[in-house]
Amino acid sequence: MSLLTVGTVAFDDIETPLGKAEKIVGGACTYISLAASYFVNEINLVSVIGDDFPQETLDMLVAKGVSMEGLQVKEGEKSFFWAGKYHDDLNSRDTLDTQLNVLADFDPVLPESYKSSEFVMLGNLTPDVQMRVIEQMNGTPRLIAMDTMNFWMDIALDRLKEVLKKIDCLIVNDEEARQLSGEQSLVKAAAKILNMGPRYLVIKKGEHGALLFYDGTIFFAPALPLAEVFDPTGAGDTFAGGFMGYLAQSGDISFENMKRAVIFGSAMASFCVEKFGTERLQDLTGTDIKNRVHKFVQLVNFDAKL
Amino acid sequence: MSLLTVGTVAFDDIETPLGKAEKIVGGACTYISLAASYFVNEINLVSVIGDDFPQETLDMLVAKGVSMEGLQVKEGEKSFFWAGKYHDDLNSRDTLDTQLNVLADFDPVLPESYKSSEFVMLGNLTPDVQMRVIEQMNGTPRLIAMDTMNFWMDIALDRLKEVLKKIDCLIVNDEEARQLSGEQSLVKAAAKILNMGPRYLVIKKGEHGALLFYDGTIFFAPALPLAEVFDPTGAGDTFAGGFMGYLAQSGDISFENMKRAVIFGSAMASFCVEKFGTERLQDLTGTDIKNRVHKFVQLVNFDAKL
Numbered sequence: 001m002s003l004l005t006v007g008t009v010a011f012d013d014i015e016t017p018l019g020k021a022e023k024i025v026g027g028a029c030t031y032i033s034l035a036a037s038y039f040v041n042e043i044n045l046v047s048v049i050g051d052d053f054p055q056e057t058l059d060m061l062v063a064k065g066v067s068m069e070g071l072q073v074k075e076g077e078k079s080f081f082w083a084g085k086y087h088d089d090l091n092s093r094d095t096l097d098t099q100l101n102v103l104a105d106f107d108p109v110l111p112e113s114y115k116s117s118e119f120v121m122l123g124n125l126t127p128d129v130q131m132r133v134i135e136q137m138n139g140t141p142r143l144i145a146m147d148t149m150n151f152w153m154d155i156a157l158d159r160l161k162e163v164l165k166k167i168d169c170l171i172v173n174d175e176e177a178r179q180l181s182g183e184q185s186l187v188k189a190a191a192k193i194l195n196m197g198p199r200y201l202v203i204k205k206g207e208h209g210a211l212l213f214y215d216g217t218i219f220f221a222p223a224l225p226l227a228e229v230f231d232p233t234g235a236g237d238t239f240a241g242g243f244m245g246y247l248a249q250s251g252d253i254s255f256e257n258m259k260r261a262v263i264f265g266s267a268m269a270s271f272c273v274e275k276f277g278t279e280r281l282q283d284l285t286g287t288d289i290k291n292r293v294h295k296f297v298q299l300v301n302f303d304a305k306l
Numbered sequence: 307m308s309l310l311t312v313g314t315v316a317f318d319d320i321e322t323p324l325g326k327a328e329k330i331v332g333g334a335c336t337y338i339s340l341a342a343s344y345f346v347n348e349i350n351l352v353s354v355i356g357d358d359f360p361q362e363t364l365d366m367l368v369a370k371g372v373s374m375e376g377l378q379v380k381e382g383e384k385s386f387f388w389a390g391k392y393h394d395d396l397n398s399r400d401t402l403d404t405q406l407n408v409l410a411d412f413d414p415v416l417p418e419s420y421k422s423s424e425f426v427m428l429g430n431l432t433p434d435v436q437m438r439v440i441e442q443m444n445g446t447p448r449l450i451a452m453d454t455m456n457f458w459m460d461i462a463l464d465r466l467k468e469v470l471k472k473i474d475c476l477i478v479n480d481e482e483a484r485q486l487s488g489e490q491s492l493v494k495a496a497a498k499i500l501n502m503g504p505r506y507l508v509i510k511k512g513e514h515g516a517l518l519f520y521d522g523t524i525f526f527a528p529a530l531p532l533a534e535v536f537d538p539t540g541a542g543d544t545f546a547g548g549f550m551g552y553l554a555q556s557g558d559i560s561f562e563n564m565k566r567a568v569i570f571g572s573a574m575a576s577f578c579v580e581k582f583g584t585e586r587l588q589d590l591t592g593t594d595i596k597n598r599v600h601k602f603v604q605l606v607n608f609d610a611k612l
Contacts, residue, residue, distance in 0.1 A: 220605045300606045
């Protein structure tokens with residue numbers, strides 16, 4: 001089945017305790033689409049760039065089955081740019097610079113062929129843009145998932161809540177879940193958020209794994225303990241891409257398959273952090289992914305002998 | 307098989323966001339012994355108290371199969387006392403008061419009948435006291451596990467390292483593992499610590515679960531997501547007690563059984579935090595524990611379909 005991916009395609013300056021990279025390709029939609037491309041053949045990308053974006057990156061994405069029909073290229077303008085520096089523990093970071101550029105007045109326009117995509121992944125963008133995408137879909141997609149961030153809760157909470165009513169699955173991190181719900185306990189936070197619209201909720205906890213909440217049930221996927229985390233940028237988007245790609249491939253949104261999708265998303269994220277930017281995500285093989293998922297199986301597998 | 311438990315038997319003042327309790331029974335050895343008592347019949351307690359300790363608590367422990375032969379009671383002296391206040395996130399706390407009292411010159415003396423205990427759990431105490439216990443054992447126990455804390459790394463690191471050479475399993479939290487190894491990554495920290503003596507290492511991550519490291523392999527046990535954490539005091543000791551109690555009951559220290567023991571320890575800890583102090587640990591049933599472990603199975607269970 002096809003997967004619609006919406007979000008930024010952008011440049012990042014990144015500094016981590018292990019190194020520094022300037023003006024490398026990033027953006028939520030880039031990570032989402034790349035990760036998903038290992039699972040699903042038809043990816044319908046919706047985004048906007050300036051005329052400064054490298055053609056070889058677009059070619060690489062096209063070679064992986066990502067359609068560029070929904071990519072707007074603004075002549076004479078610059079692509080979205082973000083610069084950040086990670087703290088020593090890699091769990092927190094400072095934003096050093098954000099230049100909206102083409103994103104400032106982004107109006108997503110879905111090509112006709114995109115409108116019947118069965119799966120939709122809305123990367124972190126203004127709730128208005130996310131809503132505009134949903135409104136253009138024909139009929140009801142099998143599953144609409146979205147990411148968001150604290151910033152939109154601060155300045156556009158009402159609009160965000162309207163979008164939440166239209167989607168099936170929210171994917172946020174623990175801090176975001178706490179702010180959105182006003183609850184410290186993630187169990188209580190999840191109960192409140194699931195009352196806001198989505199049937200499924202994924203709470204990402206970075207190096208501490210991810211929780212999937214659905215209908216009173218909780219599934220927990222660990223993060224793989226890694227000796228070295230090179231660059232956490234894009235790990236959350238990579239998770240979302242792997243998760244939605246896995247679901248779109250199978251077309252199966254049963255809870256059992258959602259659990260598997262969370263594991264595959266976590267596996268993809270564990271690759272992402274091994275190198276700077278999208279580098280590690282560009283040349284994986286099916287065997288790499290299988291072997292990585294097998295590590296997750298081994299990590300949590302036990303026989304309780306009850 | 308029998309389990310030797312060493313540590314404080316004490317009083318705590320505790321303040322959490324949900325309430326306050328004064329001069330309630332606490333201490334590492336109390337939590338360890340109580341948790342272990344649900345698994346193993348012969349528990350040999352080694353500790354020291356003043357003449358201010360309630361007889362009914364000692365009676366309760368004896369009724370659960372805990373031997374008091376190794377408990378020193380110092381007439382005219384006071385039991386160890388700790389007062390602490392938890393922050394809103396319950397992940398950190400401030401120590402408001404510590405009164406060593408009887409602990410200041412504690413010299414553990416093992417009764418003859420204790421010296422052949424097959425399993426030994428050394429709660430957090432000065433490395434000197436831990437070493438004194440090990441030196442009194444007859445022959446080599448099946449498994450010696452110990453806890454320690456940053457304080458001993460600051461003031462008695464050399465002695466601590468001598469003790470580490472004598473034990474089989476170290477049980478510490480993530481901060482302690484990082485300080486002991488000087489490594490931020492827990493994978494790297496584990497590799498260094500396993501070079502210091504112990505064959506097994508458990509790193510507790512509080513609400514984020516626990517990791518078991520052995521011979522290049524990692525097992526991860528989640529913590530149960532809870533709607534309400536009432537009081538985290540003693541959760542780490544309760545984990546250790548459940549873990550060692552489960553091992554001592556079976557006498558099996560294979561990695562497969564160690565994994566189960568980590569889950570049972572985590573299950574016991576999940577009970578501990580539901581009420582103040584040791585309250586919740588006093589009246590559990592075998593069915594309670596089985597049902598709780600079943601929740602852990604459900605929480606992480608998935609079929610990767612590889």
